Amino acid sequence: MSILTFVGAGQMASALSFPVTQNGHQVRLVGTPLDRDIIDVARKTGFHATLKRQLPPKGVKYYQIEEITAALDGADAVLCGVSSFGVDWFADNILPLIPENIPLLSVTKGMIDLEDGSMITYPHYFASKLPQGKKLSINAIGGPCTSYELADGDHSAVAFCGDDIEILRMFKQLFESPYYHISLSTDVIGVECAVALKNVYALGVSLAVGLAQGPDGTGIQHFNSQAALFGQSMKEMKNLLLLMGGHEDNIIYGAGDLYVTIFGGRTRKIGALLGRGFSFDDAISELEGVTLESIVIATRTARSVRRLAEKGIIDLSDFPLLIHVDNIINNGAAVDIPWKSFETEKI
Amino acid sequence: MSILTFVGAGQMASALSFPVTQNGHQVRLVGTPLDRDIIDVARKTGFHATLKRQLPPKGVKYYQIEEITAALDGADAVLCGVSSFGVDWFADNILPLIPENIPLLSVTKGMIDLEDGSMITYPHYFASKLPQGKKLSINAIGGPCTSYELADGDHSAVAFCGDDIEILRMFKQLFESPYYHISLSTDVIGVECAVALKNVYALGVSLAVGLAQGPDGTGIQHFNSQAALFGQSMKEMKNLLLLMGGHEDNIIYGAGDLYVTIFGGRTRKIGALLGRGFSFDDAISELEGVTLESIVIATRTARSVRRLAEKGIIDLSDFPLLIHVDNIINNGAAVDIPWKSFETEKI
Structure with a gap:
């Protein structure tokens, strides 16, 4: 039996407690300061308020953030379960507490653009934030997996990535189950970049959903236009993968993840609202101000691409869908898909 | 004004009469022996019985197959509009009638496997069936485009492929419109292979639709499993593209086409029925015996891959989803997705 400390009690981390506990391991689920109520309720009733599921009846212990030291004591591995908005909090507050011999696995999807136009993955960002001289094995999960379905034991295929294949194999042994299928890759940039980009392009494809629905939202679905944007997304994602130094084979994870993201949740909803003709601000307020990872990653990626284009490293005309999405989000542009480009x- | 003779009055060819006539060109729509009723009705009323749309009021003339000579007289280009089940009929009866200086554009999607395990595209098959010494420019259309949406003027992005870029540009000029967007490629194998393979894998992904629906068809949709099969499909399609000599960049057309095919029509329906637990024969009879191109292309592709594996050229384990689909269709296997593979x- 291994002990795994999950820091961040959001939906995905909490859903991962199912395969791990079913494998006979123990999960210590630690809430961030934002998860206080989730932990309170789960501790009393076993119910997860946002995942809307009973968590595994055996093998999960609950901790508030003040109990982090006890939660880390004797742990065999740590899972970072924060969203991309919690990355800095995790880097500042949790990374320093993790002993060097305890490997980390992160579920956070996203990338960060630097001043010079390059983009880095969260594992690389975490590594750059480690206290000087500290070494830590930082690994990550990518691939198409929604937390609800994982919690329900539906089949899901993901990739674990990191520098050390032996550590990845150890993580696979802890997490793999008859329904949770894990590939391994040492191409961290490739996996992380592919799955981060899908958020940008899921918004792009969803514009066609809204265009078909029309201003009043009653139009019937069209698929040719979605398929055209899906193909264009694949083309731009492949270019971005190569640009960022990942192997283009990772488009496999990006494609599956793009496919699943178009069907559900807030990214589709905001893309559809924009496609129907809502301004960006109106669309966001329809979503009650929820901050979306897709908006953040689209903004960062476009900023990076524009900088690299200014330097003459790439040609903006290779990324017409990305630039259009960015213009909608950040420059007040109306939806007008640049089909001819x-x-x-x-x- | 150019004159285009469309041979085959099925849904896709007939839908293509919209952009062409809107561009001021004339279409001569020639029915095959199977299209007799379609031509009869359309000639009288302008209504297309299977496309379920009024055809363009101006610019389309209708011909029965006996009038083919008149229909070809003075034509600037010919469109082959038969399905893959009409390819031999077209090769035997129409190819010999097309003058050498008149280029051909084919909408037929599919490939044919040869005795040695290799697969060839329909343009190459047509070329092999030309009367000895005859030269003809044979081009083809690939990419995600359903005929109903094309007829309704929804945005669609496709690729025209052929050996001669000048002829492709000429075709693009005839067909391109504010809603019909055309890329050009001289990689005929790549484009044709990608769009043929999507039929195989749309059936594969649709198995997950049926697995989620369950035996009684009432289960709710899951997307993780569809996304996992989508990703696996992309991986196998890329391998097949390379194997057949196409550039893997064409996965872009295959991905968009796979995306749109999963949403509609008979391939999704049979995949879902199989996923629910129907035997192949029962699933086919639910579809009232309609012969499916996806079944044909899956069978041909699997036969090719098995032959190449016997020869030691490839490893069957690189195509687990294809082989599983083939085992379901042709060897009576029950659906049991080989996730671990x-x-x-x-x-």
């Missing part, structure tokens, strides 16, 4: 001639 | 380790 998607056309290519390949001789 | 999808897992990879990439160092």
Whole structure:
């Protein structure tokens, strides 16, 4: 039996307690300061308020953030379960507490753009934030997996990535189950970049959902236009993968993740609202001000691409969908898909 | 004004009469022997019985197959509009009638496997069936485009492929419209292979639709499992593209086409029925015996892959989803997704 400390009691981390406890391991679920109520309720009733599921009846112990030291004591591995908005909090408050010999696995999807236009993954960002001289094995989970379905034991296929294949194999042994299927890759940039980008492009494809629904939202679905944007997304994601130094084979994870993201949740909803003609501000207020990871990653990626284009490293015309999404989000542009700019001639 | 002779009055060819006539060109729509009723009705009323749309009021003339000589007389280009089940009929009866200087554009999607395990595209098959010494420019349309949406003027992005970029540009000029977006490629194998394979894998992904629906068809949709099969499909399609000699960039067309095919029509329906637990024969009879292109192409592709594996050229374990689909269709296997065989380790 191993002991795993999950820091962040959001939906995905909490859903991961199912395969781990079913494998006979123990989970210590630690809430961030934002998870206080979730931990309180779960401790009393076993019910997770946002995942809307009973957590595993055996094998999960609950901790508030003040109990982090006890939660880390004797742990065999740590899971970072914060969203991309909690990355700095995690880096500042939790990374320093994790002993060097305890490997970390992160569920956070996203990337960060730097001043020079380059983008880095969260594992690399975490590594850059470690106290001087400290070494830590930082690994991450990518791939298409919604937390509800994972909690319900539906089949899901993901990739664990990190520098050390032996540590990845150890993590796979802890998490793999008859329904949770894990591939391993040492191409951290490739996996992380692919799954971060899908958020950008899920918003892009969802514009076609809204265009078909029309201003009053009653239009019937069209799929040719969604498929066209899906294909264009794949093309731009492949280019971005290569640009960021990942192997383009990771488009496999990006494609599956793009596919699942288009079907559900807030990214589809905001893309559809924008496609129907809502301004960005109106669309956001329809979502009651929820801050969306797709908006953040689209903004960062576009900022990076624009900087690299200014430097002459890339050509902006290779990313027309990204730039259009960015113009909608950040420059007040109306939705007007640049179809003709998607056309290519390949001789 | 150009004159285009469309041979085959099915849904896709007939839908293509919209952009062409809107561009001021004339379409001569020639029914195959199977299209007799369609032509009869359309000639009288302008209504297309299977496309379920009024065809363009101006610019379309209707011909029965006996009038093919008149229909070809003075034509600037010919469109082959038959389904894959009409390919031999077209090769035997129409190819010999097309003058050498008149280029051909084919909408037929699919591939044919040869005795040695290799697969060829329909343009290459047509070329092999030309009367000895005859030269003809044979081009094709690939990419995600359903005929109903094309007829309704929804945005669609496709690729025209062929050996001669000048002829492709000429075709693009005839067909392109504010809603019909055309890329060009001289990689005929790549485009044709990608769009043929999507039919195989749309069936594969749809198995997850049926597994979620369950035996009685009432289960709710799950997307993690669809996304996992989508990703696996992309991986196998990329491998097949390379194997058949196409550039893997064409996965862009395959992905968009896979996306749209999963949403509609008979391939999704049969995949879902199989996923729910219907035997292949029962599933087919639910569809009232309609012969499906996806079944044909899956069978051909699997036969090709098995032959190449016997020869030691490839490893069957690189195509677990294809082989499973083939075993369901042709060997009476029950649906039992080989999830574990999808897992990879990439160092």
